[in-house]
Amino acid sequence: MSKKILFMGTPDYATKIFEEILESCYEIVGLFTQPDKPVGRKQVITPPHIKQFCMDNNLDLPIFQPEKLRGNEEVKKQIENLNPDFIIVAAYGQILPKEILDIAPCINLHASLLPKYRGASPIQEALLNDDEYTGVTSMLMEEGLDSGDILGLQYLKITPTMEVAEAFSKLSDIAAKLTITTLDNFDNIKPKKQNESEVSFCKKIKKEHGKVDFTSAKNLYLKYKAYSYWPGVFLNSGLKLKNISLIDTISKNNEGEILDFDDQGVIIGCSKGSLKVSFLQAPSKKSVNAIDYIRGQRLVKGEILK
Numbered sequence: 001m002s003k004k005i006l007f008m009g010t011p012d013y014a015t016k017i018f019e020e021i022l023e024s025c026y027e028i029v030g031l032f033t034q035p036d037k038p039v040g041r042k043q044v045i046t047p048p049h050i051k052q053f054c055m056d057n058n059l060d061l062p063i064f065q066p067e068k069l070r071g072n073e074e075v076k077k078q079i080e081n082l083n084p085d086f087i088i089v090a091a092y093g094q095i096l097p098k099e100i101l102d103i104a105p106c107i108n109l110h111a112s113l114l115p116k117y118r119g120a121s122p123i124q125e126a127l128l129n130d131d132e133y134t135g136v137t138s139m140l141m142e143e144g145l146d147s148g149d150i151l152g153l154q155y156l157k158i159t160p161t162m163e164v165a166e167a168f169s170k171l172s173d174i175a176a177k178l179t180i181t182t183l184d185n186f187d188n189i190k191p192k193k194q195n196e197s198e199v200s201f202c203k204k205i206k207k208e209h210g211k212v213d214f215t216s217a218k219n220l221y222l223k224y225k226a227y228s229y230w231p232g233v234f235l236n237s238g239l240k241l242k243n244i245s246l247i248d249t250i251s252k253n254n255e256g257e258i259l260d261f262d263d264q265g266v267i268i269g270c271s272k273g274s275l276k277v278s279f280l281q282a283p284s285k286k287s288v289n290a291i292d293y294i295r296g297q298r299l300v301k302g303e304i305l306k
Helices: 012-022 049-056 073-082 122-128 164-184 217-227 290-296
Strands: 004-009 027-032 037-039 044-046 086-090 106-110 133-140 150-157 240-248 258-262 265-269 274-281
Touching: 004 012, 004 073, 012 027, 012 049, 012 086, 012 164, 027 049, 027 073, 086 164, 106 164, 122 133, 122 164, 122 217, 133 164, 150 164, 164 217, 217 240, 217 274, 240 265, 258 290, 265 290, 274 290
Parallel strands: 004 027, 004 086, 086 106
Antiparallel strands: 037 044, 106 133, 133 150, 240 274, 258 265, 265 274
């Protein structure tokens, strides 16, 4: 008889894991995800990625979207009635209270090599810090934030040009496979305590984190790699810089000086280093080719991009 899984997750990272379980020998008996939310300028009420996947594929599955779990007796009864053998959690967006953790073994697929980067934005944090490796940890959940015992680890090498969307995609594939491996071997795995002396944390990303300047080309490029999906990187003026590539990290330049341009973009100087920007987007405007923007603003070599 197949083991029953209750799945908790929200974005596309979770959807990939969810898909892998659907195609396995395990039975998903229910899905918990975040409530539908208004999105975009028109504030269109939009379901989470994983719920939309269920709708698009006509999955006959109970879906629950509680505003909160803690102190919610109805949620506790709903989960008990589903009688899961395991609760699998991946980027759900809420901390599970003890009354739920006690119902069945809760396994979290966290996109970092724990105890590094506990918290909400581990993938972006690894890119920001120019780490050589990141990965996924499967862990037994407890009341603390990402502090449970480790069940398994899988590594991913970060290439020099890897941006956050690519990292998310590769890590979701890794997490999907690791989920099945963990479930298949659960009875034989000896959980390993996290080393508390190596713990680090990362916070939820806010729009203002994307603000950049031209002091360091390397730092700006790392921010771009981490935030290219959201919130993007932008100057104090609100001008967004898109499709950035790092030219060098050691040259000395005036901050924001236009050093050169060609068909592929504009080369901008930083106090230390330089980078090429292929697209620019002024506030409330569409993204345009950087060359067209420069010409439209009548900027020439030697002038400052602001």
